[in-house]
Amino acid sequence: MVTFEDYGVDKLESNRTYVLTLVGNSQQQAQQSQTLTIRYSPSIATVLVDNKMINGSNGVAQTTLPVGQHSYIVFCNGYESEEGMVKLKASAPSNLQITLTKEATATRNTVAQPTVAQQPVVQAPVTNGDNISIPVKDGISIDMVRVEAGTFVMGATPEMESPYDWEKPTHQVTLTNDYYIGKYEVTQNLWKAVMGKNPSKFKGDNLPVEQVSWNDCQKFISKLNNITGKTFRLPTEAEWEYAARGGKKSRGYQYSGSNNLSDVAWYVGNSWSKTHAVGSKQANELGIYDMSGNVWEWCQDWYGKYSSSSHTNPTGANSGSDRVFRGGGWDISARFCRSSYRYFITPDDHCNFLGLRLVLSE
Template sequence: MKSIIIMLMSCLVAVTVSAQGIIRRPAATKPKPTVRNPQSRGSSAVRPKPAQPKKADPINSLAEPLRSHLKKLVADMVLVEGGTYMMGNPDRDKNDEYAKDVPHEVTLSSFYICKYEVTEALWTAVMGSNPSDHKSGDNYPVEQVNWYDCQDFVEKLSELTGRHFRLPTEAEWEYAARGGQRSRGYRYSGSYNLDEIGWHVGNAHHYKREVGTKKPNELGLYDMTGNVSEWCQDKLDIEYYHHSPSINPQGPDRSTYKDNHCFRGGSFCDDDKYDELKVYTRNIGGMPPEEKYGHLGLRLAMSVN
């Protein structure tokens, strides 16, 4: 009987050990997820877009010497950062002739304007002929161009370059002449000393001079005072300053006299005793758009967009 009991206890121990062995068996290892190659076929990974090819500059397809003239022109365009300034004649009570140039606040968007007046060489390269009364040389400002001629010029220039060249508005012209955001409040464009920055009757002796030979203004612009006067885009209304928009004014719909347009800057014909050479002065008569003069040329502007 005793032996039977011993045998039964041995069997129980064996079963217990066997059960413990089953419980302690390690869990099955989870299979590692398959990592797909993003370059493999059928991958849902987002692929970077290929870089867009740079748009070709139409200037590069032009023949010489036109190509070189236009490349220089583009390089000479100066960015004028937009801002707010007081446009008009602060000394209007001292000169009845310019009493309509009442100071008023103007805010402008950024734009480009050329360092130099348009030269005989540039005009000839674009238009095929030189209209100047005094054909003085490649680096002299073109003149004897009327407002309509200037429109034809900027239209052709825009087609050749793929850029939007134009005449500056009167508000843009004055802002740039004053030095934009860098203005130091000079009477003339870049100085209180007229001889330092401009060609006028006292030092030019009634002849135009090479562009860029005087000191530039705060923005690096040359001859904004003197040398040749410069056409603006606007028509001229002597009352316009009293009701013009305060943001990006484009000029009046009608002129006070016929269809006269603005011109600015004074010229080698003007005397420093008068106000034509000052940055804030506009000629109250303007100029008929079909008329040409030997002291009147242009400077190019360009929209940022």
């Protein structure tokens, strides 16, 4: 996949041919690498880029990296850390200015002691047919849709256009247990209610939360379970794809709920380079929203190659270095929003196109 912006082409012009020339050895490295300079305060702070420490001096750290997206973290004792993503382009070096904010004294030194009165009151869920609404706190609830157990063919089935090798081979999967999956992607409002802060780039209570790592999601789920008394988790990759395809009600669409992507998804062709309120496009056959587009969604599984053999309740590879995410997002073209498309990233990565959806075992 080629991102034209990385090569200094901000807008494609009609009736014009673009030629990408692949070269080798030192010339390739020179064309595809760029310098990142981070100026930071206080000057004693530590700088990590792609989870590797960058040695700095007098508040300036500099490194050379391949063009494309990279994560950074700047932290120092007594200060609020700052983290995010930076995109390096081949056309020019990139510079960041990071000024850390001091932590509040009360926050740093005081540990709240829970009392009986502070313990959460677990409220009963509200059921409506195949839908269930689970109260969390402050009037915020999680709406979930029941997915009936069944068997399906997972991977690059014939309706999936231009599939990649990592979507193959197709294989039969049987899910033996019903489960509930989030009707919507986790919103910033819900994340703030549980975690007390909002890490997202695009701010809005009803927008999907993003810039949350897989590890962040596990912390969020642990706190959510303590509040609700439930056992929420991330979906397995198989559970995610089965629900995206519409489960037993599937009509064989390429995207989740339609063969016309604009009907069901916010993607690069209509998103205006930002996320949108959850549930503002059409739902799929099960009444689930945004399983194509808006933000990509973490799954529970370690990434591993598919095999052609049949599987029952698969949970992905036994181990690995990357976790799977699914669904496409506001930042990407239609090809990556298909229900079979899968990709992967390290579990501590934070991206402004990556969020989550919850599952609850029945």
